[in-house]
Amino acid sequence: MNTLAAAPPIIVATTALLALMAGLFPQRLVRREGPTVIAIVGMLVAAVMSILLWGNRIVALGGGYRIDHLSVLFNLIFIGCAVITLLLSVNESSGVDRRGEYAALVTTATAGMILVAGAGDLIMIFLGIEILSVALYVLCALELWRERSLESGLKYLIVGAVGSSFLLYGLAFLFGTTGSVNLTKIGASLTQASFNTEPLLWIAVTLIIVGLGFKASAAPFHMWTPDVYEGAPTPVTAFMATATKAVAFVAFLRIFAGPLIDIVHTWQIAIGVVAAVSIIIGNVAALVQTNLKRMLAYSSIAQAGYLLIGVAAGTVQGAQAVLFYLLAYAAMTLAAFAVVIIREREVDNGEDLASFSGYGRARPFLGGIMTLAMLSLAGFPPLSGFIGKFLLFGAAAEQHLWWLAVIGALGSVISLGYYLRVVGVMWFGAAGDPEPRKLLNVSSPVTLSTAACGVAILGFAAFAGPLLTVCQQAAMSLLSP
């Protein structure tokens, strides 16, 4: 009966296999459209299944997987990101002859993410992160004929594997300190004994922060991010920037806000410092970028810093703020990348900021979405990005982490420089030199998903109240053993 709780990951994993097989069918129509359709339908079924499980607290797979409010909420975030990524990649050149692999890899990565979100023990956290990482290495290098894509995949593989090794070594020491891989038991044994002076625990915490820092692309472990984001096919970059980041944070929350919450003093300062460094480096480096994908990469480093502030707070309010901001961040970032994807298909160097000159006047709809995304990322009230940042900084201030809140606010001010520059270039720039070759009719799935992201940015702000209740329930479920 408990196996029912593991339905979401099982459904998504099965979907990946079906999508892979559909890509091998002899009929051209099935081969081209089948995998995407199957993947989207399968993931939506898993999403419905997750929603049906909302409110339950079930442990499955021998304690390895659990369904609670948090895992259901994250299932929906991951599936939403994956479905929008698949819709954005319709007619994308990287997938012309490898639809099957593309859809299957995105779905496999989603299955790995779902496992991390519901992880009940350390093995599942590591396994889930690796399943999604290995799928993403291949996705980055999918455009085999483009040298940059290959380079991006190889770089991501090496750095990702180093990050995984740090994480794994940390998890090994956490297991060694407590004698169990089960998160509940780890939490129990850490409350029982005094581990204040335990050197092994300090090593474990440090290594885990470094490992997850790599995955969340937080500074100073961010070196790979701009190169990989720039080289990978843009829909894959969008997926990495949103879903993968969310995974890193659910792992942070599952480990630190769960079993390690009682020894908050061992990790609070370390995570706070990583957050501060990320905010400063990300925002300052983003100021000088002229390539929009690189700019968004540095912006994502800064955003990871904001999110880490909520983790460092180590309270339910902090976790709640992280969850809300992750929702908002996913919508804003996907919207920005969606516009870049559309522009890339129109002109050759569509990822250059210069190619967006006057784009807003030529295409008010896309210009509007991009403006919305940029303003929300910068944290303009009343958009969802502002609400999220407000909650994050508030949670830090409540724990007397004033310095973090101040650095976060300063970082937001710096970030106005590059976010507003995009808006300015789009609406007030001289009519672009690289005009759209032809006013391409953007295919309807792409338009639909772009509009959905824009609506989500506004919707998350308009319905912030009920959404925050959901986030709070999810954050509370971290604490119940």
Add this chain to the structure above:
Amino acid sequence: MLIGTLSTHHQATGVPLSWYLALSGAMFLLGLLGVLIRRNPLLLLLAVELMLNASNIALVGFSRYWNVSDGQIFALVVMVVAAAEVVIGLGLIVAVYRQRLALDVDALSRLKG
């Protein structure tokens, strides 16, 4: 503290935990050093492999110390994951090599034309 008690706890039954940890720590640092100073992707993969296996030794050592099998299962999972990672890595290296090769061949034919 744990480190102190390690040597006495299971001393009678074999290698003490601190030896496992020393070996795994040395291997991890060696791997990290390799990642930092090597520039050949094949050697980088080897170095990463060393880091992952350092964790395996720590896991198995801890598993023996606590007398539970969790760590050994973890180590088995890690082996599978490491193999998958290396396969992808080698595939990518071959793809890069082929692409460079193709480019060179292209240049040669252009000279002839």
